[in-house]
Amino acid sequence: MSEKILVKDLQKLDPGSELVHLFELEYVKGTFMYFHSGVDDDLTTIQFRDYTNPSTIRTYVALPAQFKGLDIKNDGAIARPELTIANAQTVFSDAIGTIDYQLLLGLKIIRRTTLKKYLHGESAATNPPTEYPRAVYTMDRIKTRTKQAVTIECVAPFDLETIRLPGRNVLPDRCPFIYQGAGEHKQVHEKAQSGCTWHLEGKHKTTHTTSSDGTEYTVYVNIDDEYVISSSTTFTTYSSGSITENTYYKTTSSVTKYAANGTSSVVTVNNYWQAATSTSSPGTPSDSNPNFKRVRVYSTYSHGTEYFTYSDDRYNDYVLFTDNVATSHTNGKTLLWKTKAASKSVPPSYVSDFWVKGDGCSKRLDGCKMRFGFQPINSGTASSTGKARPTTEAVLPFGGFPAAKSFS
Numbered sequence: 583m584s585e586k587i588l589v590k591d592l593q594k595l596d597p598g599s600e601l602v603h604l605f606e607l608e609y610v611k612g613t614f615m616y617f618h619s620g621v622d623d624d625l626t627t628i629q630f631r632d633y634t635n636p637s638t639i640r641t642y643v644a645l646p647a648q649f650k651g652l653d654i655k656n657d658g659a660i661a662r663p664e665l666t667i668a669n670a671q672t673v674f675s676d677a678i679g680t681i682d683y684q685l686l687l688g689l690k691i692i693r694r695t696t697l698k699k700y701l702h703g704e705s706a707a708t709n710p711p712t713e714y715p716r717a718v719y720t721m722d723r724i725k726t727r728t729k730q731a732v733t734i735e736c737v738a739p740f741d742l743e744t745i746r747l748p749g750r751n752v753l754p755d756r757c758p759f760i761y762q763g764a765g766e767h768k769q770v771h772e773k774a775q776s777g778c779t780w781h782l783e784g785k786h787k788t789t790h791t792t793s794s795d796g797t798e799y800t801v802y803v804n805i806d807d808e809y810v811i812s813s814s815t816t817f818t819t820y821s822s823g824s825i826t827e828n829t830y831y832k833t834t835s836s837v838t839k840y841a842a843n844g845t846s847s848v849v850t851v852n853n854y855w856q857a858a859t860s861t862s863s864p865g866t867p868s869d870s871n872p873n874f875k876r877v878r879v880y881s882t883y884s885h886g887t888e889y890f891t892y893s894d895d896r897y898n899d900y901v902l903f904t905d906n907v908a909t910s911h912t913n914g915k916t917l918l919w920k921t922k923a924a925s926k927s928v929p930p931s932y933v934s935d936f937w938v939k940g941d942g943c944s945k946r947l948d949g950c951k952m953r954f955g956f957q958p959i960n961s962g963t964a965s966s967t968g969k970a971r972p973t974t975e976a977v978l979p980f981g982g983f984p985a986a987k988s989f990s
Contacts, residue, residue, distance in 0.1 A: 607689075694714075696711065722734075722736055755947070762778055782915060797958070802941050818832070858872060918940035957969040
């Protein structure tokens with residue numbers, strides 16, 4: 583009925599009011615911001631009744647925005663309109679509380695069109711609202727982004743032109759998920775970016791039946807699928823003889839060390855191992871010996887201490903560092919870092935040329951098992967390190983398909 587009223591208005595020589603475009607942008611699943619691009623150069627807020635629940639009055643703020651490319655054709659490609667928002671770094675970001683536009687992709691943008699006289703508070707306002715059919719699109723990609731504006735390309739919900747089935751590649755031995763993309767550290771306004779639920783700080787409570795005790799452990803695993811544990815752990819020097827499962831041992835080797843001043847020297851370094859079994863004839867510890875699992879060690883970052891790199895970068899120093907930058911998204915969080923270049927008095931950070939994250943995912947099933955299948959040696963002790971062999975009872979959020987087989 584409301585559409586017929588508008589049609590009659592537009593058939594007149596003078597409909598008595600101008601067209602008004604209202605926008606509803608979904609920035610969190612199910613949560614919208616409401617804005618308009620101005621009415622008669624008036625940039626004050628306007629109100630209009632909600633489409634689903636007309637008893638609710640929505641307030642639309644003025645934003646410098648343009649939605650173009652909404653042409654409807656009976657042949658050819660489906661229209662892909664573009665939403666351009668100016669002053670995106672100020673007005674827009676203040677309204678939605680974030681300027682990470684990637685978080686908007688996959689969410690809705692709705693354009694509602696009516697005449698000014700049918701807005702709430704105007705002379706001809708109605709309940710339910712009088713308006714044209716809504717234009718509903720999905721924000722698909724960031725087309726351009728500058729300091730002045732951001733342009734988002736949108737698609738119709740039924741546009742299947744670029745849809746690929748299945749939705750992601752079937753990989754037998756690699757996980758395509760973004761590491762920690764759905765971890766507990768994600769903010770309320772953020773959406774999960776993958777199926778990987780590993781915590782940013784490595785915090786983990788065992789859920790498998792053999793070790794479920796409610797204790798929160800801290801587990802670090804590097805990109806080579808090696809546990810990284812505290813340097814205060816007790817290691818027994820090993821040369822020969824029997825070993826005991828889950829006990830820690832150390833051997834030595836020589837490697838070139840690089841200092842912050844650019845000098846280098848050949849030094850003796852420790853190799854740290856964990857016994858994967860108990861045996862009287864384990865052989866020599868090595869990466870290819872199944873009786874031993876290599877581990878790495880970390881220390882707590884100390885400002886003024888020099889941290890080194892080595893000719894074999896697997897020996898580079900690991901440190902724990904608690905971020906104290908108020909504007910950082912990791913403020914107050916304790917993360918594991920690894921030296922990328924030798925340095926002194928340079929705190930770790932994501933933008934540093936001297937450090938990289940020490941906790942990394944290999945994208946292999948082993949890396950997933952070591953995290954989610956973690957078995958504490960001392961159950962109930964939060965500082966406990968893990969057993970050399972993860973449990974096989976844990977449910978793994980592995981994004982690959984281990985049972986898949988390649989066919990030509």
